[in-house]
Amino acid sequence: MNAQVQITDAQVRELSYAEAIREAMAIALESDPAVVLMGEDIGTYGGAFQVTGDLIDRFGPDRVMDTPISELGGAGVAVGAALTGLKPIFEFQFSDFAALAMEQIVNQAAKLRYMLGGEAEVPVVFRMPSGSGTGAAAQHSQSFEAWFGHVPGLKVVQPSTPAEAKGLLLAALADPDPVVIFEHKLLYKMKGPVPAGHYTTPIGKAAVVRKGEHVTIVASAIMVHRALEAAAKLAAEGIEAEVIDLRTVRPLDRETIIASVKKTGKLLCAYEGVRTLGVGAEISALVAESEAFDYLDAPIQRLGGAEAPIPYNPDLERAAVPQTPDIERVARQLAKGEV
Amino acid sequence: MMRDNQENTPFALRQFTPAQLREALRKMYLIRLFEEGAEESYMRGLIHGTMHLSIGQEASAVATCMELTDADKITSTHRGHGHCIAKGADVGRMFAEFFGKETGYCHGRGGSMHIADVKTGNLGANGIVGGGLPIAVGAALTAKRLGRDEVTVCFFGDGANNEGAFHEALNMAAIWKLPVIFVCENNKYGMSTSAAYATAVKNIADRAVAYSMPGVTVDGNDFSAVAEALHDAIARARAGEGPSLVENLTYRWRGHSKSDRNRYRTKDEIEEWMSRDPIARFRTELIAHGILDEAEAEAVEAEAKAAVAEGIEFARQSPSPAITDVTKFVHAEEAA
Numbered sequence: 001m002n003a004q005v006q007i008t009d010a011q012v013r014e015l016s017y018a019e020a021i022r023e024a025m026a027i028a029l030e031s032d033p034a035v036v037l038m039g040e041d042i043g044t045y046g047g048a049f050q051v052t053g054d055l056i057d058r059f060g061p062d063r064v065m066d067t068p069i070s071e072l073g074g075a076g077v078a079v080g081a082a083l084t085g086l087k088p089i090f091e092f093q094f095s096d097f098a099a100l101a102m103e104q105i106v107n108q109a110a111k112l113r114y115m116l117g118g119e120a121e122v123p124v125v126f127r128m129p130s131g132s133g134t135g136a137a138a139q140h141s142q143s144f145e146a147w148f149g150h151v152p153g154l155k156v157v158q159p160s161t162p163a164e165a166k167g168l169l170l171a172a173l174a175d176p177d178p179v180v181i182f183e184h185k186l187l188y189k190m191k192g193p194v195p196a197g198h199y200t201t202p203i204g205k206a207a208v209v210r211k212g213e214h215v216t217i218v219a220s221a222i223m224v225h226r227a228l229e230a231a232a233k234l235a236a237e238g239i240e241a242e243v244i245d246l247r248t249v250r251p252l253d254r255e256t257i258i259a260s261v262k263k264t265g266k267l268l269c270a271y272e273g274v275r276t277l278g279v280g281a282e283i284s285a286l287v288a289e290s291e292a293f294d295y296l297d298a299p300i301q302r303l304g305g306a307e308a309p310i311p312y313n314p315d316l317e318r319a320a321v322p323q324t325p326d327i328e329r330v331a332r333q334l335a336k337g338e339v
Numbered sequence: 340m341m342r343d344n345q346e347n348t349p350f351a352l353r354q355f356t357p358a359q360l361r362e363a364l365r366k367m368y369l370i371r372l373f374e375e376g377a378e379e380s381y382m383r384g385l386i387h388g389t390m391h392l393s394i395g396q397e398a399s400a401v402a403t404c405m406e407l408t409d410a411d412k413i414t415s416t417h418r419g420h421g422h423c424i425a426k427g428a429d430v431g432r433m434f435a436e437f438f439g440k441e442t443g444y445c446h447g448r449g450g451s452m453h454i455a456d457v458k459t460g461n462l463g464a465n466g467i468v469g470g471g472l473p474i475a476v477g478a479a480l481t482a483k484r485l486g487r488d489e490v491t492v493c494f495f496g497d498g499a500n501n502e503g504a505f506h507e508a509l510n511m512a513a514i515w516k517l518p519v520i521f522v523c524e525n526n527k528y529g530m531s532t533s534a535a536y537a538t539a540v541k542n543i544a545d546r547a548v549a550y551s552m553p554g555v556t557v558d559g560n561d562f563s564a565v566a567e568a569l570h571d572a573i574a575r576a577r578a579g580e581g582p583s584l585v586e587n588l589t590y591r592w593r594g595h596s597k598s599d600r601n602r603y604r605t606k607d608e609i610e611e612w613m614s615r616d617p618i619a620r621f622r623t624e625l626i627a628h629g630i631l632d633e634a635e636a637e638a639v640e641a642e643a644k645a646a647v648a649e650g651i652e653f654a655r656q657s658p659s660p661a662i663t664d665v666t667k668f669v670h671a672e673e674a675a
Contacts, residue, residue, distance in 0.1 A: 085485060115449045
C-alpha cells in the first residue's frame with residue numbers, strides 16, 4: 001500500500017490495474033452525469049484490453065459510447081464536449097493511434113483555455129494504453145509521454161500500480177484541464193491493493209517507493225517495478241537504492257527528485273520512451289540546474305528506449321527498452337563510483 | 340414553413356420582424372466596417388501578425404446566425420470576424436483583442452485567429468483548417484446528452500472539406516443524430532487553391548449524401564436564401580432529426596491573408612463578385628419591400644460606423660497585459 005494514497009474508505013481489496021481503472025470510471029459515471037466514456041470498441045467488446053469491460057451493461061451506450069475508427073474526429077468530439085459541459089474520458093485503443101489525433105490534443109485541447117484568455121476550459125481525459133512487451137511491434141508499442149509532456153496546457157501522468165491508476169484517473173477527472181494518462185499495457189493484469197470508494201492520487205507529485213541512501217533511481221510506469229526488483233538485488237550487496245515513482249511527467253515533481261539526489265548524490269533515470277530528448281533528459285537537466293548539482297558525486301545516467309522502432313522479435317523487443325538487469329548494472333556502477 | 344400568398348416576398352422578409360431585419364443590416368455593415376477598420380489599423384501598425392478578412396461574405400455570417408440564441412453555439416474559422424459579430428460580440432472588445440489588449444475577448448492571448456465570445460455562444464475561431472468541425476460535433480453531443488435545447492452551427496470553408504476532420508465529423512454527427520448544422524462558406528479558394536481543382540465533387544453540399552444528411556447549396560450573397568436554408572436545418576436539428584450541410588457560395592474580396600498577391604484569380608473575377616455585394620443587395624431588398632427607407636438605411640450604416648470608431652478608440656486606450664502574466668491562463672489555477 002502506497003503511503004501517499006489518501007484513503008477515505010478503510011476497505012482495501014486486491015484489484016488488477018485494469019479493474020482499478022474500471023472502478024474509477026464506474027465511480028465517476030455514478031457520481032457525475034456529465035461523465036461519458038468514448039472510444040473504439042469500449043462498449044460490448046469491453047475495450048481492446050478489457051478496461052471498460054462490462055461498464056456498458058451498467059451505464060448503457062449513451063454513457064459508454066463506441067466511436068467509429070476516427071481518432072482525430074473522436075478526440076475532437078471529446079474536446080468539444082468538454083468545452084461545453086461534459087467530462088469525457090476518451091480511450092485511445094493504443095497510444096500509438098494518438099498520432100492520428102495530435103491536432104485536437106495539441107492544437108485544441110491543450111491551448112483553448114489560453115487562446116481564449118481563460119474564458120473556457122477543456123476538462124477532458126485521454127487514456128492511452130502504452131508501452132512495449134506485447135509482441136505488437138512498431139506501431140502498437142510506443143511510449144509517447146515525452147511528446148505530450150512537451151505541450152504547455154496538458155498534464156501527463158503514468159500510473160505504475162492499480163491504486164495509482166484509480167487515484168490518478170479520479171484526480172484527472174477532478175482537474176479542469178486536459179490530462180493524458182499513459183497506462184502501461186503490461187501492467188493491466190498486475191494486481192495490487194486498491195482502496196474502495198473515491199480517492200485521488202495527486203497530479204504533480206512523485207512517490208518515494210523505496211528509501212535508500214546510495215543512489216536515486218527515478219522511474220516511471222513499468223520501470224518502477226524493474227527498479228524495485230533491481231533495488232532488492234542490490235540491497236543484498238549492501239547498496240541501498242532510493243526508488244522514485246515519477247507518476248507525473250508534466251508537471252514534474254522537482255522537490256521530491258532534488259531532495260533525493262541531494263541525499264544520494266547519484267541519479268539514474270529509467271524510462272521506456274526513446275532515450276534521446278525523453279523524460280530522463282528533462283529530469284537530468286532539472287537536477288543539473290538545481291542546488292542538487294553540487295551534491296552530485298557521479299555523472300547522471302539515463303536508461304531509455306533504443307534509438308529504433310520497437311521490434312517484433314521478442315529478444316530484440318526486450319533489448320529495445322531497459323530491463324531489470326540494466327537498471328541493476330548501472331545503479332551498481334553509480335553506487336560504486338565506477339561511472 | 341410559411342408559404343403564404345406573399346410569393347414574391349423573400350423568405351427572410353416574411354420570417355423576421357422589421358426590427359430584426361434592420362438589426363441584420365446593421366450587423367452586415369458592422370462586419371464590413373469592422374474589417375475595413377481592422378485592415379486600416381493593420382496598415383497603420385496598430386495590429387500585428389496577420390488577419391483574414393471576410394469582406395464580401397457578410398450575408399453568409401449574419402443570415403446563418405439569424406435564428407440562433409446565445410445558448411446556441413457556433414464554431415468559427417480563421418476567417419471568423421464576421422461570425423463573431425453576427426453571433427453578438429462587441430466590436431470594442433474584438434478590436435481590443437486584435438490590438439493585443441487585456442480588455443480583448445481573449446485578454447490579448449488569442450488575436451484575430453482565436454477570437455471567441457463564449458458568453459454569446461461563440462466557441463472560437465480556429466487557426467487550424469477543419470479544427471472546429473469535430474469540436475462542433477462535441478458541442479452538439481453535450482446538448483443532446485444533457486437534454487439542452489441547443490443547436491451548434493459549424494462554420495468552415497471550402498478548404499476544410501478536404502480535411503479528414505470534415506469527414507469524420509459529419510459521419511459522427513449523422514450516426515448519433517446530433518443537433519449540428521455544418522455551414523460551408525465556399526468562397527472558391529482555400530488560400531490559392533481553387534475548390535474546383537481540389538474537390539472531387541461539383542458542390543460541396545453533394546458530400547452530404549455520403550453522410551445521410553440533407554445538403555443544400557445556396558447563393559451565399561443572398562441573405563434570404565441563406566436564412567431560409569438555415570431555418571430548415573435548425574428546425575431539423577431542434578426536432579432531433581440530426582445534422583444538415585448548407586453550402587453558402589460566396590467570395591472574399593480581399594486576399595487570403597495579408598501576404599496574398601492575388602496571382603491565382605483575375606481582376607475581372609474579383610470585380611464581377613464585387614458587383615454582387617451582399618450588403619447593397621440586402622439593403623435594396625429591404626427598401627424595395629418598404630422595411631426601411633433610404634434615410635433609415637443611411638442611419639443604420641452611420642450607426643455601425645460610429646460603433647467601429649468607438650471600438651477602435653476603446654482598443655487604443657485599453658491596457659496591455661502584464662509581461663509577467665505570460666503563463667497566466669495555461670491552467671486553471673493560474674487563471675485566478
